[in-house]
Amino acid sequence: MKYLLDSVAMKKIDEYSIKTTGIPSVVLMERAALSVSSFVEKLAYNKKDSGKKDISICVVCTKGNNGADGLAAIRQLYLHGYKTLVYEAGRKEPGTDEYELQKNIIKNLEIPFECAVQDNILPLDEYDFIIDAMFGIGLSRDVTGVYAQIIDEINRVSAVKVAVDIPSGLSAGIVQVSNKKVKADYTVTFGFDKTGMVLYPGRKYAGKVIVSDIGFAVSQDNVQKILENNPARMIEKKDILMIPERExxxxxxxxxxxxxxxxxxxxxxxxxxxxxxxxxxxxxxxxxxxxxxxxxxxxxxxxxxxxxxxxxxxxxxxxxxxxxxxxxxxxxxxxxxxxxxxxxxxxxxxxxxxxxxxxxxxxxxxxxxxxxxxxxxxxxxxxxxxxxxxxxxxxxxxxxxxxxxxxxxxxxxxxxxxxxxxxxxxxxxxxxxxxxxxxxxxxxxxxxxxxxxxxxxxxxxxxxxxxxxxxxxxxxxxxxxxxxxxxxxxxxxxxxxxxxxxxxxxxxxxxxxxxxxxxxx
Ligand SMILES: NC(=O)C1=CN([C@@H]2O[C@H](COP(=O)(O)OP(=O)(O)OC[C@H]3O[C@@H](n4cnc5c(N)ncnc54)[C@H](OP(=O)(O)O)[C@@H]3O)[C@@H](O)[C@H]2O)[C@@H](O)CC1
Ligand SMILES: Nc1ncnc2c1ncn2[C@@H]1O[C@H](COP(=O)(O)OP(=O)(O)O)[C@@H](O)[C@H]1O
Ligand SMILES: [K+]
Structure with missing residues (x-):
């Protein structure tokens, strides 16, 4: 049996890991990013006929921590020799502390960077992979404007799409707030499966889901101690072994x-x-x-x-x-x-x-x-x-x-x-x-x-x-x-x-x- 969590539960687990146990936020983020970049690299490696330099990867991000994960992941891929681009959408104001920290590294490394402009969205046809790091579990409302236009562009092109934590536009819980969602081929999700990716329509948008252990200080065994409510669960193959033995x-x-x-x-x-x-x-x-x-x-x-x-x-x-x-x-x-x-x-x-x-x-x-x-x-x-x-x-x-x-x-x-x-x-x-x-x-x-x-x-x-x-x-x-x-x-x-x-x-x-x-x- 595995727990299925929503954004409220995930935020508690985040907070418990960072504030109560003292695991630095950037450590979790670096591991989250590494799980994404190594997964993309594995997929890229399977495109055997082309070398690293010919494989182009675009990360699309906004200025929250999902975007920060995306920036760290693209930096790791850039340092491995892939052709990369950061495509940023967001308000003029600075992003979260983690986002600004990651963006500063991107700037120092001079990784190609473009800002999105409403009604003038960059065509993404040339990319082999798109890393979707616009919205994670922090999505709070319907996706409109420039963000919606970017999602349309991501869904239009034939690149392999890898969502960071959850496809942008999809809510992690039982209620969906947005009609506009990225249709991912793969989702690398952190720590736990998310309810919204197991229920339909979310399951259709998430593609193949990879649950990555990024070092949260909470395991399947102690989830319930951290959360007040009983979260939803899913049965796994090994649970069949719990059928009592026949006399x-x-x-x-x-x-x-x-x-x-x-x-x-x-x-x-x-x-x-x-x-x-x-x-x-x-x-x-x-x-x-x-x-x-x-x-x-x-x-x-x-x-x-x-x-x-x-x-x-x-x-x-x-x-x-x-x-x-x-x-x-x-x-x-x-x-x-x-x-x-x-x-x-x-x-x-x-x-x-x-x-x-x-x-x-x-x-x-x-x-x-x-x-x-x-x-x-x-x-x-x-x-x-x-x-x-x-x-x-x-x-x-x-x-x-x-x-x-x-x-x-x-x-x-x-x-x-x-x-x-x-x-x-x-x-x-x-x-x-x-x-x-x-x-x-x-x-x-x-x-x-x-x-x-x-x-x-x-x-x-x-x-x-x-x-x-x-x-x-x-x-x-x-x-x-x-x-x-x-x-x-x-x-x-x-x-x-x-x-x-x-x-x-x-x-x-x-x-x-x-x-x-x-x-x-
Ligand atoms: N150390 C950590 O904390 C770790 C965090 N991790 C990562 O953090 C992610 C959660 O990050 P997060 O809480 O910053 O929220 P995120 O998903 O980036 O989105 C929020 C941003 O989007 C905005 N926004 C929301 N809805 C919108 C809309 N419809 N249209 C437009 N804007 C909208 C919202 O802005 P606002 O609502 O303030 O306007 C805000 O800027 C999580 O999924 C995981 O990837 C992991 O690395 C593990 C360690
Ligand atoms: N797309 C699907 N994916 C997974 N399971 C499905 C799907 N469609 C139907 N099922 C399962 O098949 C069963 C159909 O049950 P039901 O509608 O009562 O059929 P009937 O009345 O013909 O016996 C349910 O257990 C349902 O969960
Ligand atoms: K995402």
Whole structure:
């Protein structure tokens, strides 16, 4: 797990390192600059056919400390023999102390220097590399005027663009203040990943992100001691190893019993995918409660599952109640459709008296969004409740527009989770998982997963992690989302982004688990 920080958190870490522990600001800056210049040099070295003198590098800066980093980086590259230019934009007044210090060195070395003039921006076509050091985490408002013109010019030319700390115009936190942003190929960021570069649209602007240790006196382990709020986190591959070991003398009953209430008269696929992925994610027994039309197909596709049915005349709620109390985890909603009968089924589960962890997905969410009283049932439900809306479902649940939700997914998920006392998994390209005091932003997966049934597969993986024996359900749900994305990434390699299907994602789960050593004896 890694922390994701915003500008307020980064400034505290900066301040703690400089003021409390006494690491001089210029020392951090020199290391920051060195990490940028050595990265650019590595890229330049790969352009084997040209010598250093033929490679031209322009740093674009304004007069804050991001600009100061850029000046130090270009000085290091100049001293290594590259053809360089400093292109400065900014007010007439002096910059920060660090900026003026770096600028003085640039002047002493007589490194070529140009000042930007509004409406007369220097064409940047001739440069092989542009180092973007206009705004870092100090961006405070929309980018306009000469700064916006320079960003347009940077984005227009074909140079390789390396952003210092964060692409200029992008905010480090969950809210974006500017529409104008540099589209970087690479971002060398300092100390910690930044929330704004993990969420969309920032992830598209940051390119490949390199996190560089520049010597802040705060590590991943003591971040929380310095900050007042709980920052967002992202799951990493090594977290998969935290899945508790399976009991050597366990049996199918102890590995987790899952009830899946899914599938309707003309929709069975969702139930099959959920069942298949629950088994592939370690569940011991999977019982599917579905419309009788789906029974034969289910038992053909997932013969390990147990099937109970309802039909058009009888919702079979007595049986359903019994299996709710049998289960350790319940999934309700995939492919269930929205009808009087499916409403009865969801209500029956919520009022079953079960204390199993309940995952509400798809049509269960659509039912809730149309019937306020279901929130009352949720609040009285004994077990943990996990709700897994995609952005469209969240829009129906909250009345907010899809645009509003996408622009502020973390806040939306957090508010919803707090308001209803549930774990919220807000599914999107960067899925947010949160409860009242934890936020995870997912980084695995790809746009090939934007295909029917991917979400049904996710419900099974979440059920698997709920049955795995974690104490912290929010973490377990975030891990499930990460694993699901890794399976999607596996499909990207094997089936390709256009051809991959949800079933492939379910089938790739076993590779994700085995590659990460979770197949214990
Ligand atoms: N020792 C250290 O401290 C270390 C710092 N480090 C580096 O410092 C960076 C943070 O530096 P920072 O805080 O100086 O802010 P920065 O990102 O340069 O931008 C602020 C400048 O831009 C201006 N401005 C803002 N928005 C604007 C807009 N829309 N349009 C126009 N102007 C705008 C703002 O001016 P003002 O708001 O006062 O008008 C100010 O001049 C960080 O990302 C990292 O690279 C690392 O080296 C580690 C050690
Ligand atoms: N561009 C993307 N990048 C990463 N993951 C994605 C992307 N698009 C969709 N996904 C993931 O695929 C799943 C889609 O779920 P959902 O919309 O419920 O699909 P369905 O209803 O068809 O089962 C979610 O887990 C989502 O996070
Ligand atoms: K920058």
């Amino acid at each position: 050597a003398d366990g049996n199918k009953g102890t590995s987790g019993k899952v009830l899946i209430a899914a599938g309707s008269r003309s929709m069975g696929g969702a139930a099959f995918m959920s069942a298949q992925s629950a088994y592939r994610s370690g569940c011991g027994l999977v019982r599917v409660f579905t419309h009788e039309n789906n029974k034969n197909a289910l038992l053909t596709l997932v013969p390990e599952s147990i099937c109970d049915t309802y039909n058009d005349k009888n919702s079979n709620c007595d049986e359903l109640t019994k299996w709710c109390t049998w289960a350790d985890c319940i999934i309700a909603g995939p492919g269930l459709s929205v009808s009087g009968q499916s409403e009865e089924i969801v209500k029956c589960i919520l009022q079953s008296g079960s204390d199993a962890t309940l995952i509400l997905d798809a049509d269960a969410l659509n039912i809730i969004s149309e019937n306020e009283e279901y929130y009352e049932y949720i609040s009285r439900y004994k077990g943990k409740v996990i709700m897994t809306p995609h952005v469209g479902e969240m829009s129906r649940l909250t009345g907010k527009s899809v645009g509003q939700i996408k622009g502020n997914s973390v806040e939306t998920a957090l508010c919803y989770s707090k308001e209803h006392g549930v774990i919220c998994v807000l599914k999107d390209a960067a899925t947010v998982v949160c409860d009242h005091d934890n936020i995870y932003i997912n980084t695995s997966g790809n746009c090939g997963m934007a295909t029917g049934g991917s979400g049904d597969v996710l419900t099974g993986v979440i059920a698997g992690m709920m049955c795995a024996g974690f104490d912290d359900e929010c973490f377990a749900a975030a891990l499930a989302v990460y694993i699901h994305g890794c399976a999607g990434d596996m499909c990207r390699k094997n089936q390709g982004i256009f051809s991959m299907k949800a079933w492939d994602i379910a089938e790739s789960l076993s590779t994700v688990f085995t590659q990460n050593n979770t197949d214990y004896n």
